[in-house]
Amino acid sequence: MKKLSVLLIVVSLMVVFSFNVMAQDYAEEITIYNSGGLEHDPATAKDIERFEKEYGVTVNVVEVPWQYQIDKLTTVFSSKSSQVDAFVGSYFMLTNFAMPKWLEPIPFTEEEEKRFSPGVLAASTYKGVTYGAPRMMKDTQLYYRTDLLKEAGLEVPKTWDDLVKVAKALTKDTDGDGNIDQYGFGYLGADKLGFTFRTFLYQSGGEMFDESLNPVFNSSAGVKALTFMSDLVNKHKVTPKGIISMGEGNVGDLFISGKLASVASVPPLHERILSSDLKDKASIALAPSGDVTNTTYLDGNVIFVSSFSKKKDTAIAFAKFMSNYQSSLHELVVEGNNSPNPHVFSDPEVTEKFPEKWVKVLEESVKDVKAENYPFYLQVEQTLRQEIQNALNGTKTPEKALDDAAKAIDELYSNVLGI
Amino acid sequence: MLKKLFDKHFHYWIILPSIFLLAFVVVYPTFNLFYTSLFMKNGQLGITRFVGLQNYQKLLFEDSKFWPYLAHTFIYVGSAVTISLILGLIISNILNKAIKFRGALRTMMLLPWMIPLVLTGITWRWIMQDIYGAFNAILMQLGIIDQSIAWLTEANSAMASVITADFWANTPFVTIILLAGLQSIPDQLYEAANVDGANGWQKFWHITLPLLKPSIFVALVMRTLFAIRALDIVYALTGGGPGSSTEVLASYIYNLGRRWLRMGYGSAVGVILLLITIMLVFLFMYILKPESVKE
Incomplete structure (x- = not known):
């Protein structure tokens, strides 16, 4: 009995001691930069609160408008x-910050890595090392008006050719004043033009760069992609000309307000649809395929840890926590953002909230995403965007615009990186 | 001994704090700008290397962006400043007269100036949109156009939009300065002109304009300084596009220095912009300053 008591005391002391050690492993507080305001990011806010509770760590959040996040963090x-x-950034920031060694690797176990779709994990990996904890993703889907398609007796477009046919039929001057009141199709412009181009480029079988970082987006696949984007505006006239200067929010507004019959856009547009008058009049489908695939460009949020942090263990724990199953689920259910973790699609919370078809589309879409690290x-984005705009407004042919962009980027890399 | 030294050079001691302050906020940053421009300095790659005047050589003779962006800067600054000066002159003359609700009108006139320039840019982006923009709607209702125009997708109309947003936001500043100048002109001069039978135009040309010259000079210099380094409206309204048709030197410096961390090269563009600004100020001084000041 005495021996047992001693053993119990020893075990209890060990447990208490190990808890203390665990608690001491984590810093009392960490500071993270969030992409945008937390009031527009309820899922992130919820998960930060959960992390604070579970780990006893205070998270100080600095809200940075996403457009200025790279600038601020670079400084x-x-x-x-x-x-x-740590910071909640985008997949495209990876090389920017990993190349100068400003990021700390995230030591995922094999089991943890298996949670993510391969395309997402690849987009978080630089030179074989994973630096990002994928939190949510924005891949392209086709959002369309079911009522208009039904009225016109049309099927959901599955290829680019179908898309042109359907968009032409749905582009209408409804009040007969000579102005088009409803365009058949829209895509993301302004600061997302490069995003849109990459989706069409991948669907044509092209790539942005080869393995030696030579620009190859001006290949025949690239020219085809940009010609298609230009034709939608200038030849088929199914996409408004002003799309050049409209970003994700503006294009979403056009769809919600009925000015667009379909749009290639990203989550969380479906979240906006669910809370609008279009709730029962709109649906989503996989992005129409190009000649080769219907791969779409991957954007979204990923957690990075600073290599200059003095609280790396806590920051890494935070990154892992913010990319776990529950966190991905919150992003999908609370904000409508697609999940890099395919397992969440069968969660009852998801199947209850979204129509079955939507869930299937989102799940399918996650399997075929791509983002190159450069x-x-x-x-690169600014040069590309400028030349895409030149092609869309007819200042240059698509071929010339892409050649000029490739030349400028080649010069940039040769001058600065010595490639 | 110390007291003697202090008393003897009292005037120097008095201005010493100001000299230190000036050195800190003007001389050091200017020197540092020029000094940095002599280096190849890439913050992202952690490279700093002395290159002498190579940045300037590259900028002036090899950079395909510099000269177009300089031309855009002149078009933007020249148009926006000229228009806001003309409008400011007209509005200040109206507001200087004994009209009804003058106080309220003066306050209302200031409203565009009170709005942060980024918001001005965003607001005008909405106004100029082709599908839901208010500008197209007004023109169509007036019967001026029958098809929506995508103002922000063509180079010339995008630049015109930027210029419009700029003078809309900054004309109140010019108006305030000119209004102050108008109020300092003695009424007796106009009364004497009335006695001599001068008409409105003659009074404006021979009394108002000459006596308003110092205020016009101040307004012109300040507006030019603000416009030449303006970035907010361009960024929020067009993002420098379509293509690079509304990129100006200020946005180029911002991109080079702040976003791409090419500090050395960005500083070289900064030095050139500074020299251009100084030359413009001297030019305005030569044209507008009264003879006594020129001497």
């Missing part, structure tokens, strides 16, 4: 400051 990291421990994303 912070270039001064080797430890003021940011340096100087912002410069």
Whole structure:
């Protein structure tokens, strides 16, 4: 009996001691930069609260408009400051920050890695090392008006050719004043033009860069993709000309307000649809296929940890927590953002909230996403966007625009990286 | 001994704090700008290398963006400043007269200036949109156009939109300065002109304009300084597009220095912009300053 008591005391002491050690492993607080305001990010806010409760760590959130996030973080990291421990960024930021060694690897176990779709994991990996914890994703789907398609006796487009046919039939001057009141199709423009182009490029079988970082988006596949984007606006006239200067929000507004009959857009547009008058008049489908695939470009949020952080263990725990099953589920259910973790699609919370067809489309879409990692994303994106705009407004032919963009990016890489 | 030294050079001691302050906020940053421009400095790659004047050589003779962006800057600054000056002159003359609700009108006139420029840019982006933009709707209701125009998708109309948003936001600033100038002109001069039988135009040309010259000079210089370094409206309204048709030197410096961390090259563009600004100020001084000041 005495021996048992001693053993119990020893075990109890060990448990208490190990809990203390665990608690001491984590810092009292960490600072993260969030892409945008938390009031528009309820799922993130909810998961941060959960993390704080479960780990006893206070998370100080600095809200940074996503357009300025790279600028702000670049300034912070270039001064080797430890003021940011982790940040909620985008997949495209990976090389920007991993190349100068500003990011800390996230040590996922094999089991943890299996949670994510392969395309998403690849987009979080730089030179064989995983630096990002995938939280949610924005891949392209086709959002369309079921009522208009039914009225016109049309099927949901599955290929680019179908898309043109359907869009032409749905482009209408409804009040007869000579102005088009309803366009057949729209895509994301403005700062998302590069995003849209990459989706069409991948669907044509093209790529942005080869393995030696030479630009190859001006290949015949690239020209085909940009010609298609231009034709939708200038030849078929099924996409409004002003799309060049309309971003994700503006294009979503056009769809919700009935000015577009279909749109290639990203989650969480379906969340907006569910809370609008279109709730029973709209649906989603996989993005129409090009010649080769219906792969879509992958954007979305991923958690990165700063290599200058003095609280790396806590920051890594935070990153892993924010990308676990429950967190991905919240992103999908609370905000409508697609999940990098395919297992959540069978969760009752998901099947209860979204129509069965939508869930199937989202699940299918996650399997075929792609994002290439390349340096100087912002410069590349700006050059590409400028030349895409030149092609869309007819200043240059698609071929010339892409050749000029490739030349400029080639020069950038040769001058700065010595490639 | 110390007291003697202090008393003897009292005037120097008095201005010493100001000199330190000026050195801190003007001399050091300017020197540092020029010094940095002599380096190849890439914050993203962690490279810093002395390159002498190579950045300037590259900028002036090899950079295919510099000269077009400089031309855009001149078009933007020249048009926006000229229009806001003309409008400011007209509005300030109206608001200087004894009209009804003058106080309320003066306050209302200031409203566009009170709005942050980024918001001005975003607002005008909505206004100029082809599908739901208010500008197209107004033109169509007036029967001026019968088809929506996508103002932000063509180079010229995009630049015109940027210029419009700029003078809309900044004309109140010019108006305020000119209004202050108008109020300092003695009424007796106009009364004397009335006695001599001068008409409205003659009074404006021979009394108002000459006496308003110092205020016009201040307004012109300040507006030019603000416009030449303006970034907010361009960024929020067009993002420099379509293509690069509304990129200006200020946005180029921002991209090079802040976003791409090419500090050395960005500083070289900054030095050139600074020199252009100084030359413009001297030019305005030469044209507008009264003879006594020029001497």
